[in-house]
Amino acid sequence: MSRIVYVNGEYLPEEEGRISIFDRGFLFADGVYEVSAVLKGRLVDNQAHLIRLHRSLTELNIPQPLSDDDIIAAQNRLITQNNLEEGMVYLQITRGPADRDFAFPDNPEPTVILFTQQHALIDSPLVERGITIRTVEDMRWKRRDIKTVGLLAPSMAKQIALEAGADDAWMVEDGYVTEGTSNNAFIITHDNVVRTRQLSNLILHGITRAAILRLAQREPITIEETPFTREDAYGAKEAFITSATAFALSVVEIDGHSIGDAKPGPLVRRLRELYIDTALGE
Numbered sequence: 001m002s003r004i005v006y007v008n009g010e011y012l013p014e015e016e017g018r019i020s021i022f023d024r025g026f027l028f029a030d031g032v033y034e035v036s037a038v039l040k041g042r043l044v045d046n047q048a049h050l051i052r053l054h055r056s057l058t059e060l061n062i063p064q065p066l067s068d069d070d071i072i073a074a075q076n077r078l079i080t081q082n083n084l085e086e087g088m089v090y091l092q093i094t095r096g097p098a099d100r101d102f103a104f105p106d107n108p109e110p111t112v113i114l115f116t117q118q119h120a121l122i123d124s125p126l127v128e129r130g131i132t133i134r135t136v137e138d139m140r141w142k143r144r145d146i147k148t149v150g151l152l153a154p155s156m157a158k159q160i161a162l163e164a165g166a167d168d169a170w171m172v173e174d175g176y177v178t179e180g181t182s183n184n185a186f187i188i189t190h191d192n193v194v195r196t197r198q199l200s201n202l203i204l205h206g207i208t209r210a211a212i213l214r215l216a217q218r219e220p221i222t223i224e225e226t227p228f229t230r231e232d233a234y235g236a237k238e239a240f241i242t243s244a245t246a247f248a249l250s251v252v253e254i255d256g257h258s259i260g261d262a263k264p265g266p267l268v269r270r271l272r273e274l275y276i277d278t279a280l281g282e
């Protein structure tokens with residue numbers, strides 16, 4: 001049975017979802033998106049994702065075509081109609097169709113699409129194994145704080161990592177790690193300092209990053225929002241990534257250097273547990 005997807009107000013079998021070839025999302029990557037995790041059929045930290053969505057739309061001057069209540073209703077309807085217990089809901093808003101022109105159209109009619117994907121998030125096989133990372137040069141633009149669908153550079157970075165036998169890439173700029181291809185990057189030093197790059201226009205302001213930093217305050221660890229180098233990462237006690245669907249996930253090898261004993265470590269395990277407990281308790 002095919003999924004039901006949402007396209008501009010309609011709920012359709014996925015084969016019937018259609019958008020214009022003139023859509024600026026397609027021609028210019030002129031659009032933004034959000035991914036909210038679903039656990040036990042319920043959205044995780046969705047309000048924070050909607051706040052970031054507003055910000056992305058505002059930065060690009062795309063009018064918000066639906067109220068938050070309408071978005072939440074659409075998300076929940078897809079979860080129900082697709083019997084989604086665990087996975088994610090994807091939401092994308094583009095500036096919509098217009099004759100091809102670099103200038104923004106005067107009266108845009110944004111395109112809104114949503115779909116669901118089923119994934120095992122809590123019991124992902126990567127939790128026990130941990131993931132391996134290759135570092136690559138960060139080739140992206142300078143407004144990485146806007147969550148646009150212009151994802152070719154991180155997609156290339158991930159492909160380079162996969163072809164090198166790793167699970168994902170961390171991107172490096174001016175000698176410092178910016179973030180992962182679709183996640184924020186963290187290290188934990190031998191004196192229990194959690195380090196992750198500070199917020200700026202050079203990284204996405206991860207919703208899970210913020211949640212994990214809040215939860216980390218409950219643990220006997222210090223948090224430092226400062227950039228770190230590859231070498232800092234090679235020598236870390238533990239390392240991890242955060243994203244809406246990965247939660248907190250251990251990194252056990254970076255550019256061939258084992259992190260700790262190359263197994264997921266206790267602090268990341270603890271942060272992951274805290275995050276999942278909080279999400280399930282929402």
Ligand code: PMP
Nearest residue numbers: 182183184204206207208243244
């Ligand atoms: N950085 C980048 C570049 C991302 O694409 C993502 C996920 N979309 C994240 C960080 C993690 O953000 P979040 O925790 O909000 O999923």
